[in-house]
Amino acid sequence: MGVRVRRVKKRVWPRQVSALLVLMCAAAVPGGGHALADGAGSGGLELRVSVNSRPGTEALRPGIRVGDPVRTVYRLINHTGADLHDVRVTDPALPPGTSISCGGRSRVAMLRGISSTTCEAETRARAGVWTGEVTAVGSIPSLHLKSRARARAGYRGVGGVLTLDQSVEAAGRRAVIRYAVANEGNRTLYDVRVGDALPGARAVDCGGGRPVVARLAPGDSASCRSTVRGEPGGYLSEGRAGASDRTRTLGRRGDLLPPPHLTARSSVRFVLRDAPVEADGPADPPRDQDQGQNQEQEQGQEQSPGREREQDQGQDPTADESSLPPADADAPSLPPAGPDAQRPKAPLAPFFPFAPPAPLPPAALLKPPVGPLDPYGPLGPVVPFTPFAPPGAAPPPGVAPPAPVPPAPLAEDEGSAAARTRPHRAARDVPFLERFYRPGQGPTRTGLVAILFLVVLPAVLAAVLLGSRLR
Secondary structure, three states, rough: OOOOOOOOOOOOOOHHHHHHHHHHHHHOOOOOOOOOOOOOOOEEEEEEEEEEEEEOEEEEEEEEOOOEEEEEEEEEOOOOOOOEEEEEEEOOOOOOOOEEOOOOEEEEEEEEEEHHHHEEEEEEEEEEEEEEEEEEEEEEHHHHHEEEEEEEEEEEOOOEEEEEEEEEEEEEOEEEEEEEEOOOOOOOOEEEEEEEEEOOOOOOOOOOOOOOOEEEEEOOEEEEEEEEEEEEEEEEEEEEEEOOOOEEEEOOOOOEEEEOOOOEEEEEEEOOOOOOOOOOOOOOHHHHHHHHHHHHHHHHHHHHHHHHHHOOOOOOOOOOOHHOOOOOOOOOOOOOOOOOOOOOOOOOOOOOOOOOOOOOOOOOOOOOOOOOOOOOOOOOOOOOOOOOOOOOOOOOOOOOOOOOOOOOOOOOOOOHHHHHOOOOOOOOHOOOOOEEEEEOOOHHHHHHHHHHHHHHHHHHHHHHHHHHHOO
């Protein structure tokens, strides 16, 4: 009896085909440079950005209030097994000069494979939309590759901005204060209320007798006014305005913040005065001033005849008294002025040390003047220059010799008589020191010679002797 043995054939080909297909799919992945986990490539870096805990651009709505903090977080993830070196993040939405901090540094020195890290930047919200494409770049030095990642993020700065300006028009005891409110933000303001802390100011009127502007769109403005009446003096107007934009915004941690109460303040100083009193006519000049002017005119009229007489006599009425020679201490003094001293008498003749001679013919010799001699020496005869006619010769034919003209009589008074009879010091009465140095004139010739012999010559002799010894 025979035994039959059956061979069982195992079907293994489906498993082999499945493994082959998996390998083919792995090799056919688009962008062969990309790396799976524990691989290496240029696409293994991932970047995720959040603004106030809202990812990407979700912070555009409802937005962040202008001036509130903006916190941006950049999360860097390395999906490859290769380490990334010198990873840097760039965000165009940040204000110029804002730095991104990565653990206290401006970059990530090395990002290990299959790991992640975060960088942060914090600033203040600005009005408008601020979005951009954030870029992160790292390098793999062993493969000479650059790994890049991009993500779009940003926010919108929103909010109304209330401003207040004041101006005053004062006239007498009344002043009109004007208030100008404006909305410089990008959200509408509602129920803008204007007031003033000045006690004497009446209720502010913004239209219809109410101190409220119901609605103020972005870029619009409104005007209000108030009237003040008071006593003369200085005043200080302190205006204030309040409103709301009814807009909820994002906080730093991503929570919604209620709309705040917006305020604005301003101040201006002004002065109230009494109303000016109109004068009935031009004001009369003071009586004292008129009397002084009349007296000056009378004195000028009384002095004019004397001045004419002085001009006729060839004298200068405005001669300076300083040109006269100094009076001696022994000269007789003039009598004191009487009650009518202000009224001028006959003009006084200036004092001359000798009387002026009468004019003589050209060829004649001028005689020395008659009178007291000059204290510093007599004057010699003066001979005019006549090259062709000797002294004493007759005048040329046809020319009559001029007749001597007697000097004009001078006005005689007590002062002039005393001046002519005043004695003068002779040359022998000059003090000894004045022979060397005269006050107001400097050293004399005798003084210069004495200085030469007493100072200069001894110094020269000493220098010569010293030089001879040194040789």
